Amino acid sequence: MFNDLSEKLQGVFKKLKRQGMLSEQNIKDSMREIRMALLEADVNYKIVKNFIKAVEERCLGQEVMISLTPGQQVVKIVNEQLVSLMDTGGFNMDVFDNKLTTVMLVGLQGSGKTTACAKLANYYRKKKIRPMMVACDIYRPAAVHQLQVLGKQINIPVIYDDSNEVTKIAAKALKEAQRDMTNLLLFDTAGRLHIDENMMQEIYDLKKQIKPDYILFVADSMTGQDAVTVAKQFNEKMDFSGVILTKLDGDARGGAALSIKAVTGKPVVFVGMGEKVSDLELFHADRMASRILGMGDVLSLIEKAEETFDEKEAEKLAAKMKKNQFDLNDFLSQLQQIKKMGPLDSIIKMIPGMNTKMLKDTKIDEKQLAHIEAIIKSMTNRERAKPQVLNGSRRKRIALGAGRTVQEVNKLLRNFEDMKKMMKKMTNPKFAKQFKGLGM
Ligand SMILES: Nc1nc2c(ncn2[C@@H]2O[C@H](COP(=O)(O)OP(=O)(O)O)[C@@H](O)[C@H]2O)c(=O)[nH]1
Ligand SMILES: [Mg+2]
Numbered sequence: 453m454f455n456d457l458s459e460k461l462q463g464v465f466k467k468l469k470r471q472g473m474l475s476e477q478n479i480k481d482s483m484r485e486i487r488m489a490l491l492e493a494d495v496n497y498k499i500v501k502n503f504i505k506a507v508e509e510r511c512l513g514q515e516v517m518i519s520l521t522p523g524q525q526v527v528k529i530v531n532e533q534l535v536s537l538m539d540t541g542g543f544n545m546d547v548f549d550n551k552l553t554t555v556m557l558v559g560l561q562g563s564g565k566t567t568a569c570a571k572l573a574n575y576y577r578k579k580k581i582r583p584m585m586v587a588c589d590i591y592r593p594a595a596v597h598q599l600q601v602l603g604k605q606i607n608i609p610v611i612y613d614d615s616n617e618v619t620k621i622a623a624k625a626l627k628e629a630q631r632d633m634t635n636l637l638l639f640d641t642a643g644r645l646h647i648d649e650n651m652m653q654e655i656y657d658l659k660k661q662i663k664p665d666y667i668l669f670v671a672d673s674m675t676g677q678d679a680v681t682v683a684k685q686f687n688e689k690m691d692f693s694g695v696i697l698t699k700l701d702g703d704a705r706g707g708a709a710l711s712i713k714a715v716t717g718k719p720v721v722f723v724g725m726g727e728k729v730s731d732l733e734l735f736h737a738d739r740m741a742s743r744i745l746g747m748g749d750v751l752s753l754i755e756k757a758e759e760t761f762d763e764k765e766a767e768k769l770a771a772k773m774k775k776n777q778f779d780l781n782d783f784l785s786q787l788q789q790i791k792k793m794g795p796l797d798s799i800i801k802m803i804p805g806m807n808t809k810m811l812k813d814t815k816i817d818e819k820q821l822a823h824i825e826a827i828i829k830s831m832t833n834r835e836r837a838k839p840q841v842l843n844g845s846r847r848k849r850i851a852l853g854a855g856r857t858v859q860e861v862n863k864l865l866r867n868f869e870d871m872k873k874m875m876k877k878m879t880n881p882k883f884a885k886q887f888k889g890l891g892m
Pocket of ligand 2: 562565566567589595
């Protein structure tokens with residue numbers, strides 16, 4: 453699904469993550485690439501424009517510039533903006549087992565209405581609902597037959613009529629539904645190849661007649677922008693409740709999925725993932741965004757970091773780093789937080805102030821971390837706050853207490869001093885440029 457878009461976005465992020473520090477120029481370059489990727493995925497240009505503006509503003513804000521690992525923060529922001537773009541606002545198509553819910557399916561010919569009708573019947577029946585389908589597409593000779601075949605296949609009753617009058621078929625269906633204690637009446641309607649006044653009027657009249665609880669617009673995701681344009685026109689006339697996006701199993705580029713909510717204000721409710729009656733999924737904006745970004749893992753890692761790293765704590769640390777007041781107590785508390793998070797290799801990149809480049813050549817060894825922790829824990833509070841008081845005899849005492857050698861204590865203190873110097877440089881904007889020059 454959306455392979456091209458996914459690959460391109462991931463390419464942008466890969467580049468970003470390789471850069472430890474982000475400059476305004478980095479961000480601008482990335483935004484240009486993301487914009488291209490979205491446009492090529494056939495996302496509506498106005499939506500792309502607003503999307504990029506929102507992402508860029510957040511990226512240039514404090515949030516990213518001083519942050520944690522900036523590259524990953526950009527990913528996180530893009531992800532959040534994607535989710536908000538497709539947000540369903542908690543919309544649910546509620547159907548109850550003790551009353552009748554009526555649903556109309558509308559859309560162009562070939563978008564997948566008839567198939568979606570059967571998919572919905574199948575989906576809700578699994579939830580102990582009694583569905584019934586109504587064949588209101590009287591124009592295509594095969595359309596009624598198609599619904600009947602599907603109905604037979606999944607054992608769902610289909611209402612039809614030889615009268616060739618939609619109003620009569622609808623009236624008959626409403627009556628049968630009452631008698632049959634049906635909970636869900638699904639009206640499959642006629643489509644045209646293009647928007648057509650007569651067709652619109654017909655389904656509009658049908659709406660007036662049956663007063664459906666929900667109208668679902670069926671959109672073929674393969675048609676990208678066109679699907680969105682058509683959706684807009686249908687919405688103006690029909691004021692539909694939500695969208696079923698079909699054929700996401702194909703090589704759709706993503707334009708329809710990403711634009712339809714922003715253009716119509718109506719959420720995607722279901723997605724069609726194949727021709728089979730069972731190929732229907734409930735739509736989740738967050739999962740769709742994750743799929744597009746191909747990055748479920750990174751996200752859960754960031755979430756994990758956010759859960760573990762107290763936000764206030766992280767801010768305090770960042771401030772301390774800036775003022776060069778980061779001491780061994782802070783170092784220890786960071787080590788302990790990291791340990792809570794699990795496997796080190798994947799986690800280490802998220803430590804505030806550290807970046808991938810810096811850590812690339814440092815072999816991270818869990819045992820070594822335990823030693824470091826033991827050494828710091830053998831120090832007094834004052835020693836941790838002011839490591840400069842650590843003379844030879846203190847170092848010897850600490851080594852003994854931790855069961856390590858004096859050399860190890862010395863090495864830790866040396867590394868810590870180096871790290872502090874590095875942090876000072878990294879948090880100083882004047883040096884940020886130089887750092888990049890040095891390839892750090
Ligand atoms: N791959 C795939 N094909 C679909 C999906 N939904 C519908 N189709 C196919 O699209 C074609 C048109 O579907 P149909 O339900 O007849 O569209 P309608 O004219 O709107 O009623 C049929 O060949 C369906 O099998 C889907 O989610 N994935
Ligand atoms: Mg049809």
